[in-house]
Amino acid sequence: MTDLPSPSDRPQSAKSDNFAYFRPVLFTIGVSGLAMGALLLSHRSHPEIASAPPVAPRMPPPPVTAFVLPDPEPVPPLSMAEFRDGKPLALGLQGFQMKPQEPTADAEPAASDIYELTLRLEKGDTIEKMLADIDVAEADRKEIAGKLQSLLKKRRLATGETIDLTMQTLPDQPDAPRVLSLSVRPQPEREYIVTRKDDGSYDADEKTYKVSPRIVRVEAERSGSLQQSGVKAGAPSAAMVEFVRALSYDVDFQRELKEGQKFTVLLEQLVTSDGKVTHPGRLLAGELKLMKRTVTVIRFRPQGGAEGFYNPQGENVVRSFLRTPMDASRITSRFGMREHPILGFSALHAGVDFGAPTGTPILAAGAGRVVAAGPNAGYGLYVKLQHTNDVATAYAHMSRIGPGIKPGVSVRQGQVIGFVGSTGQSTGPHLHYEFHRNGRQVNPLTQKFAMRGAVQGKDAARFQTLARQYVAQMKNAPAVSDLNAKTAPKKTSQARQEPATSQIAKSD
Numbered sequence: 442m443t444d445l446p447s448p449s450d451r452p453q454s455a456k457s458d459n460f461a462y463f464r465p466v467l468f469t470i471g472v473s474g475l476a477m478g479a480l481l482l483s484h485r486s487h488p489e490i491a492s493a494p495p496v497a498p499r500m501p502p503p504p505v506t507a508f509v510l511p512d513p514e515p516v517p518p519l520s521m522a523e524f525r526d527g528k529p530l531a532l533g534l535q536g537f538q539m540k541p542q543e544p545t546a547d548a549e550p551a552a553s554d555i556y557e558l559t560l561r562l563e564k565g566d567t568i569e570k571m572l573a574d575i576d577v578a579e580a581d582r583k584e585i586a587g588k589l590q591s592l593l594k595k596r597r598l599a600t601g602e603t604i605d606l607t608m609q610t611l612p613d614q615p616d617a618p619r620v621l622s623l624s625v626r627p628q629p630e631r632e633y634i635v636t637r638k639d640d641g642s643y644d645a646d647e648k649t650y651k652v653s654p655r656i657v658r659v660e661a662e663r664s665g666s667l668q669q670s671g672v673k674a675g676a677p678s679a680a681m682v683e684f685v686r687a688l689s690y691d692v693d694f695q696r697e698l699k700e701g702q703k704f705t706v707l708l709e710q711l712v713t714s715d716g717k718v719t720h721p722g723r724l725l726a727g728e729l730k731l732m733k734r735t736v737t738v739i740r741f742r743p744q745g746g747a748e749g750f751y752n753p754q755g756e757n758v759v760r761s762f763l764r765t766p767m768d769a770s771r772i773t774s775r776f777g778m779r780e781h782p783i784l785g786f787s788a789l790h791a792g793v794d795f796g797a798p799t800g801t802p803i804l805a806a807g808a809g810r811v812v813a814a815g816p817n818a819g820y821g822l823y824v825k826l827q828h829t830n831d832v833a834t835a836y837a838h839m840s841r842i843g844p845g846i847k848p849g850v851s852v853r854q855g856q857v858i859g860f861v862g863s864t865g866q867s868t869g870p871h872l873h874y875e876f877h878r879n880g881r882q883v884n885p886l887t888q889k890f891a892m893r894g895a896v897q898g899k900d901a902a903r904f905q906t907l908a909r910q911y912v913a914q915m916k917n918a919p920a921v922s923d924l925n926a927k928t929a930p931k932k933t934s935q936a937r938q939e940p941a942t943s944q945i946a947k948s949d
């Protein structure tokens with residue numbers, strides 16, 4: 442071949458390589474336009490470098506040392522384009538049958554050298570092409586590629602797939618490195634390995650890794666959006682979206698959320714037996730510290746029910762409507778037929794009356810849109826909210842209507858829409874509350890979907906155990922940041938300590 446540094450050159454010979462680099466360049470420029478032609482031709486066949494200046498001497502090439510990766514994992518894989526940078530010159534010069542440079546005096550004949558390489562499959566690349574690019578002998582690369590394909594069967598390796606190689610150069614064949622092993626891991630739980638045997642032939646093997654759950658926690662401070670703060674701290678975006686949604690029924694994000702508030706999410710990751718994370722984590726529980734309270738959500742699946750988030754008291758976080766549209770109130774008249782206190786005859790009482798002092802704030806029972814706000818005959822000062830196409834709520838006898846409440850505006854659940862009074866046909870301060878379904882008044886207290894679902898019966902004990910466990914784990918489970926710091930520099934991690942997590946995977 443040539444005296445160009447081959448990718449397999451050792452770092453200790455880098456100094457002489459740099460020198461050697463310029464020789465063929467000068468040679469090419471000085472001697473022959475033919476070489477130039479060959480160069481351009483070869484450039485054309487390498488579209489990814491076609492735009493590079495044809496004979497610009499490359500500066501001392503970092504690739505020479507970069508190829509030798511003592512620890513290929515954390516280093517971004519080398520692209521094949523980088524790799525081929527040195528090649529066109531070599532090809533161009535091949536036409537002149539340049540003799541391989543004999544090892545010079547200063548280049549010690551090194552003992553056979555074993556080193557590791559990490560390469561990435563580029564678009565249109567094959568294992569065989571890739572091995573040809575690093576000067577692996579044809580018979581070897583055919584056999585390796587064939588063996589690997591027999592493992593992969595019909596599957597194809599994706600562009601960008603990382604290939605780990607253990608290479609060896611022998612002192613007497615510095616330009617024909619051997620592949621001692623090639624491994625690729627298209628899925629975290631599956632690795633395909635081709636290894637060289639003593640007789641020079643290759644063996645293929647498939648290695649599978651057991652995947653098991655691992656509980657981790659992410660602790661962070663809110664800075665900007667809650668979701669982004671979590672993602673920055675190492676929680677998967679999907680888990681943070683779930684967390685925010687679970688909190689949203691209970692937390693008024695506009696008023697209660699402040700910068701610097703601490704939160705913790707508990708995640709269940711899936712990890713292979715050698716420590717590769719195959720799933721970044723599903724939200725098990727989360728906790729947000731507000732100014733005056735801490736809101737905790739716990740994932741739970743009741744027997745025969747759908748999975749959801751619950752507060753530590755076992756109530757589902759999802760509630761469509763407040764049970765009572767006021768704090769501190771008592772029911773003074775229920776829904777149904779009754780003697781009308783003012784008109785004096787029997788009629789349907791189409792709502793529920795809550796007795797409360799004048800001026801007590803009335804809260805929107807659910808998120809919705811104001812469709813009426815103002816005087817409404819016997820109802821007095823009246824507000825009606827439309828929540829869904831078929832569900833509306835109405836509030837009557839107000840002393841005054843809440844700030845900003847007028848037809849067309851949206852309200853949040855729990856927002857103050859007015860104040861208790863005794864306007865219209867009323868005997869004293871109270872709220873008359875109606876629940877409308879498909880345009881007809883129904884009993885608000887019997888609307889099951891209007892209440893929070895709670896964990897009941899046999900589920901209750903199971904839930905309490907799980908909730909206690911999650912709350913404890915939000916303080917003492919391994920932190921994702923610690924795990925990342927620990928595993929990053931190691932390629933082959935020691936048998937990692939498996940946290941006792943299996944019971945969690947089953948229990949919920």
Ligand SMILES: [Zn+2]
Nearest residue numbers: 792793794873
């Ligand atoms: Zn009433």
